[in-house]
Amino acid sequence: MGKLGEYIKSAIKQIIGNGYRTLMTMLGIVIGIAAVIAVVALGNGMTEFVQSQLNGIAGNYGIINIDTSKTSELFTQDDIELLETTLTDIKGVSPEISGYGKVTTRKGTYEANVSGGSESFLHQMSNGIVKGQYFTKQQVDSNQRVCVMLIDDARKIFGTEDAIGLELDITLYGKTATYTVVGLRESMNRMYEFLMEGQDYYANIEIPYTSMGADFDYYVEKFYSLMLFADQSILSDRVNEAKDLLTNIHGLRGTKALNGYSMADFSEELDSVLGYATSFLLLVSVISLVVGGIGVMNIMLVSVTERTREIGIRKSIGAKTGAIMTQFLAEAAILTLLGGIVGIIVGIIMAYIICTLIGFKVIVSPTSILGAALFSILIGLFFGLYPARKAAKMKPIDALRL
Amino acid sequence: MKKLVEIKDVCKIYNPGENEVRALDHVSLIIGEGEFVAIIGQSGSGKSTLMNMLGCLDTPTSGKYFLHGQDVSHMTDDEQSDVRNREIGFIFQGFNLIPSLTALENVELPLIYRGVGKKERENLSKAALNSVGLSKRMTHKPNEMSGGQQQRVAIARAIAQAPPILLADEPTGNLDSGSSKEIISIIKRLYNEGRTVIIITHDPGIAKQAKRIITISDGKIVSDMMNPDYVD
Incomplete structure (x- = not known):
């Protein structure tokens, strides 16, 4: 659909236009995703290390x-x-x-x-x-x-x-x-x-x-x-x-x-014990990711309030609820996806540094990268939903009066 | 003359109850295709409410509004958006351009919402900007243009999709006299090209430019006459 492309384009413009704010908003997601990647790599490295060492002792x-x-x-x-x-x-x-x-x-x-x-x-x-x-x-x-x-x-x-x-x-x-x-x-x-x-x-x-x-x-x-x-x-x-x-x-x-x-x-058995340890760390990183998501929601709400007039203009010239909603959702999703990509890079670097310092083998699994990217978009969509609905449900007359 | 706009016994009441405000009080009005109408009234007279009603930006408390014979007074939000997109070109007092978009992108916006393809959209928008004399300003953003130029972009946006009605709300309210003249002459030209034009204003000088003048006061139409001084 050509329309969707237009919405995405305008979302990207908006994101670039607000460079500093974009960076600050992304930071939460970046930290969250980086933590997930690093923790998963650390967990893999730890499992691999313990296993090879145990095999080394016991045959x-x-x-x-x-x-x-x-x-x-x-x-x-x-x-x-x-x-x-x-x-x-x-x-x-x-x-x-x-x-x-x-x-x-x-x-x-x-x-x-x-x-x-x-x-x-x-x-x-x-x-x-x-x-x-x-x-x-x-x-x-x-x-x-x-x-x-x-x-x-x-x-x-x-x-x-x-x-x-x-x-x-x-x-x-x-x-x-x-x-x-x-x-x-x-x-x-x-x-x-x-x-x-x-x-x-x-x-x-x-x-x-x-x-x-x-x-x-x-x-x-x-x-x-x-x-x-x-x-x-x-x-x-x-x-x-x-x-x-x-x-x-x-x-x-x-x-x-x-x-x-x-x-x-x-x-x-050892694997499953180490699995629990990794899951726990993962849970902590996911919590930080959710906090990042709430940050995104917050900024999107501010953005909706700031752009009330723009929403009014768009609606007055024929934008439907879905169009406004898509525009704001796309913005939130792109924001978090960008954060996700940066987070993945930071996470891989962190994984390398930490694992090398401890002496673990660095194992960054493609699944964790893909999962992190997907999850970051989902967070954007989920936490963008409320602000986007709020924007889309505005009456043009109320939005224009400001 | 075919009926384009027909308002039947419309009321708009704010704060129903003790302190209710009757912004529109049993207003009925018919505007035919190809008319040039000015709606004039003091501030608080209800003319803005009438304009919102005519522009499908608001729904009446009671009464009916037919546009092209279709009842649009009780549509859903999305249906109203559609009607606005197809039938009405808005020209606002404050221009209402989106500051982050260039002139061309602003003009393209209603066409995007209508689902017009990229090529055609660009051609229509360029033609519209040409017709208001802004072919050299297409890539400028609103804050890089004068008020008169911004209002011309807004007019281009209103006419790019060729809607039957042009609805102008104090189109010269924020402009100096030179730019005002320019804008009025463009609006007149659009009327002469066959569009229906409705101007809402408090300025008798602007109203005098129209062919038919409707005066509104306290939410009621107090006079509706052809302008004897109208010159083509």
């Missing part, structure tokens, strides 16, 4: 448990082999046993958390091996006294990063055995440091579960928990498949004796 694994109150069945070595041959795209399956004791090196004695697993246990953390190598299947099968630890732990308990080949005594439940370091894992990330801050130091030592059984009297023929390692994208599915397989083999259908959960589930 991608799932755990399948047997509830011993519901059955006397336990997992066996055969189960592990079956899962590894059936689920071809997983990285491996390992039993997991652990104990809390002490390690003694040439430098001193330290608290230690000792975990036993198979060679697949490599994948329980995403920190790769930087020195030496992880213990092998042969070493596991032949109960060798070998161990792997973090390079940070090596620095702490040996006083050197060149710890490959060094020996340490592991004491668990009053028994002591001497193990040789064969591999060192990469340092932990910042999130781990943050989580461990303030806790008493202990070393994390990984050894073959077979040796753990032989040296410290652990029962390692059967297990009540298995770890399954796979890429995060397929982890949930594989854990469920493994659970079903094991349920069938052990004849536990209908008993609910097996539980399976994975890091992926945990991530989802």
